[in-house]
Amino acid sequence: MDRFEKWALYLSGGLMVGFTIALVFSFWILDIRIPSCLWDKEPFTVGSVEEKRPGEYEIHYVAKMWSFDPPLVEVPMGSVLHIYLASLDVNHGFQILNTNVNLMAVPGVVNYAKIRVTDVGDYPVVCHEYCGAGHEKMAGILRVRPAGFQYADTLRKAESAKLTTVAVAVDPAVKQLLASKGCVACHSDNGSSGVGPTFKGLFGRKETLADGSSVEVDDAYLRESIRNPNAKLVKGFQPVMPPLPLTEAEVDLIVNYIKANK
Amino acid sequence: MAPRQITLSTSWKRLLQLELLFPAALLTLGIYHGLLQTLYRAGLIRSTSFLGLEYYQGLTLHGVVNAIVFTTFFSVAFGNVLVLYYLERSPNSRVAWASLVMMLIGTLAASWAILSGRASVLYTFYPPLRAHPSFYIGAAMIVVGSWLSFFNWIPCYLNWRKANPGKKTPMGIVGILTAFIVWFFATVPLAVEVLFMLIPWSMGWVSGINVTIARTLFWFFGHPLVYFWLIPAYTMFYVMLPQLSGGKLYSDRAGRLTFMLFVIFSAPVGLHHQFSDPGIGVGWKWLHSLVTFGVAIPSFLTAFTLAASMEHGARESGGRGYFQWWGKLPFFSSDRWLFGYFFCGLVLFLFGGITGIINASVNMNTLVHNTAWIPGHFHTTLGGPTYLAFIAMTLFLVAGIQGKTIAFPRLNVWVPYLWLGGVMLFSIGLSMGGLRGEPRRTNMGLSYVDPSSPLFQPSWKWTTLMGAGGGTIMFLSMVAFFTVLVATLLKKSSTAPGIALPTSESYHDEPAGLFDRFRPWILIALLLLAITYIPPFIQIFQSTSSVSGGFYPSSPVVIP
Numbered sequence: 001m002d003r004f005e006k007w008a009l010y011l012s013g014g015l016m017v018g019f020t021i022a023l024v025f026s027f028w029i030l031d032i033r034i035p036s037c038l039w040d041k042e043p044f045t046v047g048s049v050e051e052k053r054p055g056e057y058e059i060h061y062v063a064k065m066w067s068f069d070p071p072l073v074e075v076p077m078g079s080v081l082h083i084y085l086a087s088l089d090v091n092h093g094f095q096i097l098n099t100n101v102n103l104m105a106v107p108g109v110v111n112y113a114k115i116r117v118t119d120v121g122d123y124p125v126v127c128h129e130y131c132g133a134g135h136e137k138m139a140g141i142l143r144v145r146p147a148g149f150q151y152a153d154t155l156r157k158a159e160s161a162k163l164t165t166v167a168v169a170v171d172p173a174v175k176q177l178l179a180s181k182g183c184v185a186c187h188s189d190n191g192s193s194g195v196g197p198t199f200k201g202l203f204g205r206k207e208t209l210a211d212g213s214s215v216e217v218d219d220a221y222l223r224e225s226i227r228n229p230n231a232k233l234v235k236g237f238q239p240v241m242p243p244l245p246l247t248e249a250e251v252d253l254i255v256n257y258i259k260a261n262k
Numbered sequence: 263m264a265p266r267q268i269t270l271s272t273s274w275k276r277l278l279q280l281e282l283l284f285p286a287a288l289l290t291l292g293i294y295h296g297l298l299q300t301l302y303r304a305g306l307i308r309s310t311s312f313l314g315l316e317y318y319q320g321l322t323l324h325g326v327v328n329a330i331v332f333t334t335f336f337s338v339a340f341g342n343v344l345v346l347y348y349l350e351r352s353p354n355s356r357v358a359w360a361s362l363v364m365m366l367i368g369t370l371a372a373s374w375a376i377l378s379g380r381a382s383v384l385y386t387f388y389p390p391l392r393a394h395p396s397f398y399i400g401a402a403m404i405v406v407g408s409w410l411s412f413f414n415w416i417p418c419y420l421n422w423r424k425a426n427p428g429k430k431t432p433m434g435i436v437g438i439l440t441a442f443i444v445w446f447f448a449t450v451p452l453a454v455e456v457l458f459m460l461i462p463w464s465m466g467w468v469s470g471i472n473v474t475i476a477r478t479l480f481w482f483f484g485h486p487l488v489y490f491w492l493i494p495a496y497t498m499f500y501v502m503l504p505q506l507s508g509g510k511l512y513s514d515r516a517g518r519l520t521f522m523l524f525v526i527f528s529a530p531v532g533l534h535h536q537f538s539d540p541g542i543g544v545g546w547k548w549l550h551s552l553v554t555f556g557v558a559i560p561s562f563l564t565a566f567t568l569a570a571s572m573e574h575g576a577r578e579s580g581g582r583g584y585f586q587w588w589g590k591l592p593f594f595s596s597d598r599w600l601f602g603y604f605f606c607g608l609v610l611f612l613f614g615g616i617t618g619i620i621n622a623s624v625n626m627n628t629l630v631h632n633t634a635w636i637p638g639h640f641h642t643t644l645g646g647p648t649y650l651a652f653i654a655m656t657l658f659l660v661a662g663i664q665g666k667t668i669a670f671p672r673l674n675v676w677v678p679y680l681w682l683g684g685v686m687l688f689s690i691g692l693s694m695g696g697l698r699g700e701p702r703r704t705n706m707g708l709s710y711v712d713p714s715s716p717l718f719q720p721s722w723k724w725t726t727l728m729g730a731g732g733g734t735i736m737f738l739s740m741v742a743f744f745t746v747l748v749a750t751l752l753k754k755s756s757t758a759p760g761i762a763l764p765t766s767e768s769y770h771d772e773p774a775g776l777f778d779r780f781r782p783w784i785l786i787a788l789l790l791l792a793i794t795y796i797p798p799f800i801q802i803f804q805s806t807s808s809v810s811g812g813f814y815p816s817s818p819v820v821i822p
Contacts, residue, residue: 001513001515001516001770001772002513002770004566004570005512005513005516005563005566005567005570008562008563008566009559009562009563011562012558012559012562012563012566013559015562016555016556016558016559016619019555019619019623020552020555023551023623023624023625023626026625026626027624027625032625032628033544033625034537034538034544034547034624034625034627034628035537035538035539035540035542036540036542036543036544036547037540037541037542037543037801037805038540038805039804039805043807064818065813065817065818066818085540089390089813089818089820090388090390090391090813091388091391091473091477093632093701095631095632095633095699095701097698097699097719098699100628100629102538102628102629102631102632103538103540104536104538104539104540104632106473106474106477106539106540106541106806107390107473107809108472108473108474108806108807108808108809109473109474109540109541109805109806109807110540111538111539111540112540124717124719126699126701126710127701128631128632128633128701128702128703128704129388129632129703130318130321130384130391130703130704131391132391132813132814132815132816132817132818133310133318133815133816133817135318135703135704135705136704136705136706136708136709136710137708137709137717139716139717163716176816176817177817177819247819247820249818249819249820250818250819253818253819
C-alpha cells in the first residue's frame with residue numbers, strides 16, 4: 001500500500017470513529033434512546049390512557065388491522081408519556097410525526113418509548129409498516145393541549161369514532177365477512193328492506209323497539225345486538241337472527257362498517 | 263490491446279442467455295410497477311389498483327423481481343462467465359443446468375402466487391401476514407438453486423489454485439467468490455426461516471409462530487443480501503473500470519483487502535434494520551451499528567482506489583492538473599460504453615454510502631426508520647451501482663455471446679446519465695419526504711396526499727411529486743435501455759461470438775499474501791457471527807412469545 005492509500009484508510013477509519021463519538025454523545029448525554037427488551041410486560045389487547053402521577057401518563061396503544069386503539073389521545077403540555085405498544089394481529093409501524101417516537105408493533109411482544117411533550121398541537125400517528133389492504137388508512141392523533149385543560153369526554157369519543165371509520169370505508173374484508181357469516185341474506189347495505197334492518201344509515205338512528213321503548217343505535221347497542229340479537233328487537237322485525245360465533249376483532253369490524261355506512 | 267476472447271459451447275450459450283434474458287424479461291414488469299408506485303404515492307393514481315394489478319401486489323412484485331430474482335439470476339450467470347473466462351475451466355454443465363431449472367421453477371411458482379393475488383405480503387414477507395405456500399417454496403428454490411451454481415465453481419477454483427501455485431487468484435474470481443460466500447452466510451438463516459417456520463405454518467401444519475425470531479432471521483439474510491448485490495458490481499469496478507478508463511488498477515492489494523473485509527463484516531449487521539423493534543437489547547443493537555460502521559471502510563477504500571485508478575487512466579490519456587484530468591475520461595464513448603454505466607453507478611453510490619451510514623446509526627435511525635428515506639437510500643445503492651452494472655453487463659454479455667454490436671450506440675451511451683438524473687430526483691424527493699415522516703410502502707394517494715382525507719399531510723404532496731417526476735425519468739431511461747437490448751438481439755451477428763472481458767492490470771502489484779486466501783477470513787466471519795447473533799437470539803427467545811394463526815392481507819380475521 002502506498003502513502004495515499006494509507007491516508008485514505010486512516011481518514012475513513014477516523015471518520016467512523018468520529019461518527020461513533022457523536023452517537024455516544026447523543027445517546028447518553030442528549031438521552032435519545034431506542035427500544036430495548038421489556039421483561040415484565042405481557043402483550044395486551046385493549047388500549048388505555050392513565051395518569052399515573054401528576055403530569056405523567058401511561059398510554060397503552062394497540063395497533064390492529066386497521067386502526068390504533070385509542071385513536072385519539074389528549075394530554076396537557078409538558079406531560080411525560082410512557083408509551084407501551086402492542087399488536088393485535090400483524091406487524092404495524094407506529095410513528096408519531098414530529099417527535100422521536102418511531103416504533104414497531106410486533107405481535108407477541110410489547111414495545112416502549114418515553115417522551116415529554118413540549119408543544120401544543122396535533123401529532124398524527126402513522127403506521128409505516130405494511131399491514132394489509134387498509135394499511136394507508138390507519139389513523140391516530142396525539143393531541144397536546146395547553147397545560148391544565150379539562151377532558152371533554154363526549155367530544156373525544158365523537159372524534160375517535162371519526163378516526164376509526166377512516167379505514168373501514170374501503171375495507172374489502174368486511175364484505176367478505178358479512179357474506180361468509182350470512183349477514184347479507186337479511187341485512188342490505190343500500191337501504192333496501194329485508195328480513196332485518198338495513199345497515200345504511202343505521203348508526204345514530206332512533207329505533208322503536210318491539211316493547212314500545214326507543215333506543216339510539218350506538219356502539220354499545222350494535223355490539224349487544226350482534227352478540228345477543230333478540231335482547232332489544234326492533235319493532236316490525238321477527239326474532240329470527242341466531243347469535244353468531246364472532247371474534248372480538250370481527251365484531252369491531254362489523255360495528256365500524258355500520259358506522260361508516262351513512 | 264484487445265482483451266482475450268473465449269468461445270462457448272452451445273450448451274453454455276443457451277444456459278447463459280436464458281440466465282440473463284429471462285430475468286430481464288420479468289424485470290420489465292417490475293420496472294412498470296416501479297413507475298406506477300411513484301404515481302400512486304403522489305396521488306396521481308387514486309385507487310387500490312390499476313389495470314388489474316393491486317398496489318401492494320405490484321409492490322411485492324417490484325421487490326421480489328427487481329431485488330431478488332433479477333440480481334440472483336444475473337450473479338449466477340456472471341459467476342459462470344467469470345469462472346469460464348478467468349479460470350479457463352468449465353463448471354459441470356449438468357449442475358449448472360440443474361441450478362438454472364430450479365431457479366426458474368422457483369421464480370415461476372413465486373410469480374404465480376404474486377400475480378394471482380395470493381402473496382401480497384411484500385418482499386420481506388413478515389409473518390403473521392400469510393401468503394400462499396408456493397410463494398415461500400418458490401423463494402426457497404431460487405436460493406437453493408443459486409447455491410448449486412456456487413458449489414459448482416468451488417472445484418474449478420481449487421483445481422486452478424493447485425495448477426497455479428504462487429499465482430494470485432484473478433480479481434474477478436476473488437470478487438464473485440466473495441459475493442457468494444456472503445450470499446451463503448445470508449441465505450442459511452433465510453432457509454431456516456422459510457423451511458422450518460413459514461412453510462409448515464403456511465401449510466397449516468403448525469399454528470404458532472414467533473414473529474420477532476422470523477424478523478431477525480429475515481434481516482440476518484436481508485443485510486448481507488445488500489452486499490451480495492453490491493459485490494458483483496464492485497468486481498466489475500475493480501476488474502474493468504481502470505482498463506476502461508485507459509489505465510491500471512491503482513492497488514491490487516486494496517481490492518483484495520476490500521473483498522476480505524466484506525467477507526468479515528457483511529453478515530453481522532442485520533439488527534440495524536431492527537433498531538425500532540422490541541425484544542432485542544440495546545447493547546446488541548449498538549454492536550451491530552458499530553460493525554456496520556466497519557463495513558463502511560471497504561467502501562471508502564474502494565472510492566479512493568477507483569478514483570485513483572480513473573485518475574491514472576485519465577493521465578495516461580493526457581489528462582493534466584488537479585481537476586482537468588476528469589475531462590479525459592470516456593464518459594460518452596460508444597466503444598467503451600460500459601464506463602458510463604459504471605461511473606453513474608459510482609456517483610449514485612456516493613449518496614448511497616453516506617445515507618447508509620445514517621441508517622446504521624443506532625439512534626439517528628429513529629428519524630428515518632421505515633420512512634420514505636429508506637427507499638430513497640437504497641435506490642442509490644441497489645438502484646445505483648448494482649442495477650446499472652448488472653444491466654450493462656447483461657447487455658454486454660448477451661451481445662458478446664451472440665456476436666453482435668450494440669444497436670443504437672448513441673442512445674445506449676445516454677441511458678445511465680438519464681437514469682442518474684432520474685434516481686437523483688426520485689431519491690431526493692423520497693429522502694426529504696422521509697425526514698418529514700412520509701412512510702414507505704404505503705399507497706399514499708388514498709389518504710396522506712388526498713386533500714379530502716382526515717389524514718392529509720400537505721408537506722408530503724411536493725415530495726411525492728418529486729418522486730413521481732424522478733420515477734418517470736427512470737422509466738424513460740429503461741425504455742431506452744430495453745430498446746437498445748431488444749434491437750441488439752434482433753440484429754444480425756457481425757462479429758465472432760464469444761466473451762472478451764475488459765481486464766485491468768495493477769499499478770501497484772504487491773504480493774497478495776493473506777488476502778488471497780479465504781479460509782482465515784471465513785473463520786473470523788463465523789466467529790463474529792456467533793458473537794453478534796447467538797446472544798440476541800437467546801434474548802429474543804426469553805423476552806418474546808409466539809402468536810398463533812395468521813392473517814391474509816385482505817382481512818383482519820384470523821386464519822387459525
